[in-house]
Every structure is written in C-alpha cells, then in structure tokens.
Amino acid sequence: MNRSIEALATATRRRREQTESAVEKALKAARKTRTPVSVTSIARAAGVSTDFIYRHPVLRPQVEALRRARRDAVPGDAAHAPDAEAAASTLVRRLTQQLAADRRKHREKVANCRPLSLRHTANCSPCDGTCRGEAAALRAISTVSSLPGMTTLQDLAARLDRVEAELALHRLAHDYCVSADHRDPVRWKAIWTADAVWETSSDQIFTGNEAIRAAVEQQWQAFPIMQHASANHTVEIDGAAATGRSDVVVLAQLPDHRWIAGGGTYEDEYRCEGGIWRIARRRVVRPFDLAPLAPSDGPVYVDEPVPANPGDADELYQSGGRTCRLPEGAG
Structure with missing residues (x-):
C-alpha cells in the first residue's frame, strides 16, 4: 500500500477513535445528571457533529436509550409546572396587550397628521412647497405601516x-476560499479576528491571526494548487455576533502533480468589529479524504514570464491569468 x-x-x-471517545465521555457525564438528553446535546458536549452520532451503529442506540429513560422519568419539580405555565401565560397576555396599545397609539398619530396633506388647497396661497413635503412624509409613513409585520421605520x-x-457574512465565506486558493495573505489576514481560532482537526488548532497566517503558508508550500468549493452556507445572527x-470540497495538487480530494463541514463563529464581520472561530467537522488521484495530464503552471521572442512562445500559453507550459507532445 502506498x-x-x-x-x-x-x-x-x-480521528474516528478520538471522536468516539469524546462521545463516550459525554454520555458518561450525562448519566451523572438529571437533565434531558438528546443527540444534539451529546454532540455539543462532545464537540462533534450530530451526523456522526446518527450514523454510528453503537453510539446512537446508547444516546437514544438514555434520552428515553430521561423522558419517562418524572421530574422532582413537576408539581410546580402549572405555576410556571400560568406565569408564562400571564406574561404573554401582558405583552400582547402592550403591543396592541402601542399599535393603536401609532394609528391615532398617523390619523391626526393626515389633515396636513390638505393644507395645499385649504391654507396655502401662495404655496411655498412645505405642505407637499409634509404630505410626502405622511404617505411614506402610511406605506411602511401597511407592510406585513411593519409598524415603524425602525x-x-x-x-x-x-x-x-x-x-x-456570505462574502466573508467567499473571501476565505479566494484568499486561500489565490494565496492572498492580505485578504487572508483581514477575514480573521485578532484572537481567532482555526481548528482544522482535533490535533491541529491554531490560535491568533499570526499563527493562522503561518498555518496557511505551510499549506501553500505543501500544495502547488488548491481549490475550495463551498456551498450551503447558513447563518444565524444575534446582534454583533x-x-x-x-x-466544502477541496482539491489539492501534490508536488508530484497527483491530486487529492477531501472536504467536510465548516462550523463558524463570527464577530462584527467596527462594522466589519470577521471569522472568530472556524472548526472542521465531518472531514473526509480520498485516495490520491492520478497525475494531471493538463499543463503545469510555471512562474516564468511569456517570452519576448514570439518564436519561443509556442510552448507557452495564457490560461486563467497564469502562464502555462504545454505538456510534452501537445499540439
């Protein structure tokens, strides 16, 4: 075997053994508590993806068995549940009443302002244009108020x-791939926070912008060409976080011109600093690697410039902004 x-x-x-060990430890800790158990909670405690547990023939039955046992158990404070439900119902009712009152006051203010739009015909002679501006503002307020779910310009x-x-955030995800594939250190540094964490595997964790820059430079030295293809980017926003x-699927060329393919899922944390979103943490989960592919029969990228002598240019051509050398025997 190679x-x-x-x-x-x-x-x-x-990696699989380490992941299994982490899930087993999370299960052991969960058995010592009385809190509800689910695949998601165990995955979060173990720091693994839920897909890993769902697909595991041994760990999934253990998690589901513990979940059923907790669900069937009677909680010690069940007697207080009606009081809690009643308190929640009262809070919802009060908030609903307050919202209805605010909307009623808003409608009254708009109704009281609308007669201003009649000033042009009733009170303006000659007209200085002020009333038209007031009427336009009122029409804008009325339009916004009529939109579904809208009550204010806020x-x-x-x-x-x-x-x-x-x-x-979608642009940030694209900048990650572009800066890595096109070897752009300036753009690469700009996408990370100063204290960012880049976890490419359980035993490869880089903390801080400088450490992350050094790590990607090692990848650039190891792989002459990299190409990331990311998809299915979803985000959940909570203020400035x-x-x-x-x-993601990644293709990388080895120094001997063979190719390897791999990929996985990125789980990210973002932070908005000074109006700019950056990656605060990126963790690779569900990684996979395929066996190396055969060497490429395509052109080998070179760093030499296009020759000034047209007669020497037969073996070189431009492709995708790079200078390429035709394979031996290519016409």
Missing part, C-alpha cells in the same frame, strides 16, 4: 441591517 494512503487511513482512523431599518449582515455552517 505510504501516503496508509498515512491518510491512519489519520482517519485516529422595523424596516432592522430588516435592512439583517440583510446587509447576511450578505457580508453570529454563527454559521457550510459544506
């Missing part, structure tokens, strides 16, 4: 802020 394949297999087996501003934040998840 040594590189053996190394990949050994690394994969070690609501509209909040929605726009969320849309802009989501677009910025957010979490995200995306799937």
Whole structure:
C-alpha cells in the first residue's frame, strides 16, 4: 500500500477513535445528571457533529436509550409546572396587550397628521412647497405601516441591517476560499479576528491571526494548487455576533502533480468589529479524504514570464491569468 494512503487511513482512523471517545465521555457525564438528553446535546458536549452520532451503529442506540429513560422519568419539580405555565401565560397576555396599545397609539398619530396633506388647497396661497413635503412624509409613513409585520421605520431599518449582515457574512465565506486558493495573505489576514481560532482537526488548532497566517503558508508550500468549493452556507445572527455552517470540497495538487480530494463541514463563529464581520472561530467537522488521484495530464503552471521572442512562445500559453507550459507532445 502506498505510504501516503496508509498515512491518510491512519489519520482517519485516529480521528474516528478520538471522536468516539469524546462521545463516550459525554454520555458518561450525562448519566451523572438529571437533565434531558438528546443527540444534539451529546454532540455539543462532545464537540462533534450530530451526523456522526446518527450514523454510528453503537453510539446512537446508547444516546437514544438514555434520552428515553430521561423522558419517562418524572421530574422532582413537576408539581410546580402549572405555576410556571400560568406565569408564562400571564406574561404573554401582558405583552400582547402592550403591543396592541402601542399599535393603536401609532394609528391615532398617523390619523391626526393626515389633515396636513390638505393644507395645499385649504391654507396655502401662495404655496411655498412645505405642505407637499409634509404630505410626502405622511404617505411614506402610511406605506411602511401597511407592510406585513411593519409598524415603524425602525422595523424596516432592522430588516435592512439583517440583510446587509447576511450578505457580508456570505462574502466573508467567499473571501476565505479566494484568499486561500489565490494565496492572498492580505485578504487572508483581514477575514480573521485578532484572537481567532482555526481548528482544522482535533490535533491541529491554531490560535491568533499570526499563527493562522503561518498555518496557511505551510499549506501553500505543501500544495502547488488548491481549490475550495463551498456551498450551503447558513447563518444565524444575534446582534454583533453570529454563527454559521457550510459544506466544502477541496482539491489539492501534490508536488508530484497527483491530486487529492477531501472536504467536510465548516462550523463558524463570527464577530462584527467596527462594522466589519470577521471569522472568530472556524472548526472542521465531518472531514473526509480520498485516495490520491492520478497525475494531471493538463499543463503545469510555471512562474516564468511569456517570452519576448514570439518564436519561443509556442510552448507557452495564457490560461486563467497564469502562464502555462504545454505538456510534452501537445499540439
């Protein structure tokens, strides 16, 4: 067996054993408590993905058995449940009443202001244009108030802020791939917070912007070409913090021109600093590696410039912004 394949297999087996051990420890700790148990809670405590537990033929039955046992058990404070439900119902009722009152006051204010739009015909001679501006503002307020779920301009501003934040986070995910594949150290540094954590595996964790920069530079030295393809990026925003998840497939060329393929899922934490979203933590879960592929029959990228002599340019051509050398015997 090829040594590189053996190394990949050994690394994969070690990661699986470490992940299984983490889940078993989380189960052992959960058995000592009386809190509800689920696949999600065990996965979170173990620091693994829920998919790993769902697909495991041994660990999943253990988690489900513990979950059923907790569900069937009668909690010691069950007698207080009606009081808690009653308190929650009262709170909801009060908030609903307050919301209805606020909406009624808003409608009354709008109704009281609308007669201003009649000033142009009733009170303006000659008209200085002020009433038209007031009428336009009132029409804008009325339009916003009529939108589904909208009561104030602040609501509209909040929605726009969320849309802009989501677009910025999607762009951030793209910048990660672009800066890694195109070897752009400036863009790479800009996407991380100063105290960011990059966890490429359970035994490869880089903390701080400088350590993360050094780690990607090692990848650039090991792989002449890298290509990331990420998809399914979803985010949850909470003020100036957010979490995200995306799937990725990576192709990388080895120094001997063979290719390896791998991928996994990114679980992210983001932070907005000075109006700019950055990655505060990125963790790779569900990683997979495939055996090396055959050497590429395509052109080998070179760093030499295109020759000034047109007669020497037969063996070189431009492709994707790079200078490429045709394979031997290519026409």
